[in-house]
Amino acid sequence: xxxxxxxxxxxxxxxxxxxxxxxxxxxxxxxxxxxxxxxxxxxxxxxxxxxxxxxxxxxxxxxxxxxxxxxxxxxxxxxxxxxxxxxxxxxxxxxxxxxxxxxxxxxxxxxxx
Amino acid sequence: xxxxxxxxxxxxxxxxxxxxxxxxxxxxxxxxxxxxxxxxxxxxxxxxxxxxxxxxxxxxxxxxxxxxxxxxxxxxxxxxxxxxxxxxxxxxxxxxxxxxxxxxxxxxxxxxx
Numbered sequence: 201x202x203x204x205x206x207x208x209x210x211x212x213x214x215x216x217x218x219x220x221x222x223x224x225x226x227x228x229x230x231x232x233x234x235x236x237x238x239x240x241x242x243x244x245x246x247x248x249x250x251x252x253x254x255x256x257x258x259x260x261x262x263x264x265x266x267x268x269x270x271x272x273x274x275x276x277x278x279x280x281x282x283x284x285x286x287x288x289x290x291x292x293x294x295x296x297x298x299x300x301x302x303x304x305x306x307x308x309x310x311x312x313x
Numbered sequence: 314x315x316x317x318x319x320x321x322x323x324x325x326x327x328x329x330x331x332x333x334x335x336x337x338x339x340x341x342x343x344x345x346x347x348x349x350x351x352x353x354x355x356x357x358x359x360x361x362x363x364x365x366x367x368x369x370x371x372x373x374x375x376x377x378x379x380x381x382x383x384x385x386x387x388x389x390x391x392x393x394x395x396x397x398x399x400x401x402x403x404x405x406x407x408x409x410x411x412x413x414x415x416x417x418x419x420x421x422x423x424x425x426x
Contacts, residue, residue, distance in 0.1 A: 233413045243401055245356070245417035252413075291355055298369045299407075300346065301415060303355035 202227040202294040206304035213282045221277045221307045223292030233295045234275045240288040287311045317418035325424045326394050334389040334421045338406030345387040348403040394425045
């Protein structure tokens, strides 16, 4: 079974600045995957970035990157050059052997102009 | 690129009525997942299907049933609806030959009055 914890219910950032969203997880699986999903006001769930647990290299997708610390079971998301369109709820998720996604409670990100 | 299609997008039912939600996965995706997201909550896994067979089951009420058909589309049937069933229902699809990425549909917003 997996558990995912997001300790920051809300975060804010100035446009063009950098922000880091925190996530910790727990799993008994040796092979698992970690994800960040974005949910804007439209409520669509959008995949932002994926990390395979067996890879040491941190995943990067344009302005989005992760800091994956396997021993600490930490998986934070860094958003660089924040844009107004980045404002959304961000969910961290873990996928183990059963393939279902287990989500954290989410972090609401506000981007100030 | 083709995305996951869900219908209907909005549904209003009365207590004790029945509802059917449909999901059409991304072409060549063989696995379908259903999630329920209550107001202010994270998505909760309900059930999944791989190659038309149930592959995992989460906290799905006995009043709900689902199946995946030969064309890979899936239907979630909900009977004896209760006020607490009001939520956003997501379908997601993935390919077991792919990168373990689940792509979400736009969701069906169910309101039970």
